[in-house]
Amino acid sequence: RWGRVDILVNNYVPPVTNKPFAQTTWEDCQEQIDGTIRAAFYTCQAVLDGMVQRQWGRIILVGSMVIHQPRVGTHAYAVAKSAQLAFVRNLAIEYGPHGITANLISPSLILTEEVEAMPQEVKDRFTQRTPLGRIALPEEVARVVLFLSSDWASYLTGVYLPVNGGNLMI
Numbered sequence: 001r002w003g004r005v006d007i008l009v010n011n012y013v014p015p016v017t018n019k020p021f022a023q024t025t026w027e028d029c030q031e032q033i034d035g036t037i038r039a040a041f042y043t044c045q046a047v048l049d050g051m052v053q054r055q056w057g058r059i060i061l062v063g064s065m066v067i068h069q070p071r072v073g074t075h076a077y078a079v080a081k082s083a084q085l086a087f088v089r090n091l092a093i094e095y096g097p098h099g100i101t102a103n104l105i106s107p108s109l110i111l112t113e114e115v116e117a118m119p120q121e122v123k124d125r126f127t128q129r130t131p132l133g134r135i136a137l138p139e140e141v142a143r144v145v146l147f148l149s150s151d152w153a154s155y156l157t158g159v160y161l162p163v164n165g166g167n168l169m170i
Contacts, residue, residue: 005047006054007149011062012039014080018073032080040087048095057100058149061088065108065164081106085160092158101157103148108164109135131166 014035017028040061051057066078067085084104091102109115109126115135127133144163147153162168 004050004054006051006056007058007060008043008047009060009062009145009149010040010043012036016074016077019075020073021075024075028076029079032076033083036080037083037087040084044091048100051100052095052098055099057095057098058153059088059091059095059100059102060145060148061102061104062145063104063106063160065106065162065168067106067160068162069168088160089158096157101148101153103153103156103159103161105141105144105148105161105163107136107141108162108167110141111135111137126167129167130164131169134165136163136165 012035014032016032019028044059047057047059061084063084064077064081066074067082070078088102088104091100095102108130109123115123123135127135141163144161148156148161
């Protein structure tokens with residue numbers, strides 16, 4: 001209907017509820033996993049045949065820094081986002097021989113309307129833990145996606161790429 005897809009960027013996030021683990025239900029986890037992985041599963045299945053035929057394609061999933069920097073109250077979300085890494089790496093192994101790369105970027109806070117509405121003290125705590133001392137701009141994350149979509153990244157696959165201003169180092 002829309003023509004061929006050479007580059008797939010999947011950035012689906014189901015609604016996230018922050019709860020301590022003791023209050024998290026299996027249904028909370030299942031909702032996150034079903035939403036996050038199901039979106040990647042079906043969109044990838046929809047485009048991979050064409051990519052294989054053309055022997056070229058890029059799959060980029062948008063994860064979260066909770067994969068390597070978990071926070072209290074994000075158990076269900078972190079489990080689902082962590083599953084994305086295994087998902088991407090399996091795609092990379094299976095479809096690499098067909099000229100298709102699959103990678104996962106994990107941005108930290110991005111200066112969106114939602115983040116702008118956060119209490120200033122939350123934003124300040126984040127920027128104090130970030131060597132670059134600020135929140136990412138949407139276009140900075142988009143440039144990473146653009147790079148991974150290009151032939152410049154033709155030898156990168158199965159990669160987990162934090163886009164966080166160095167936040168994981170502190």
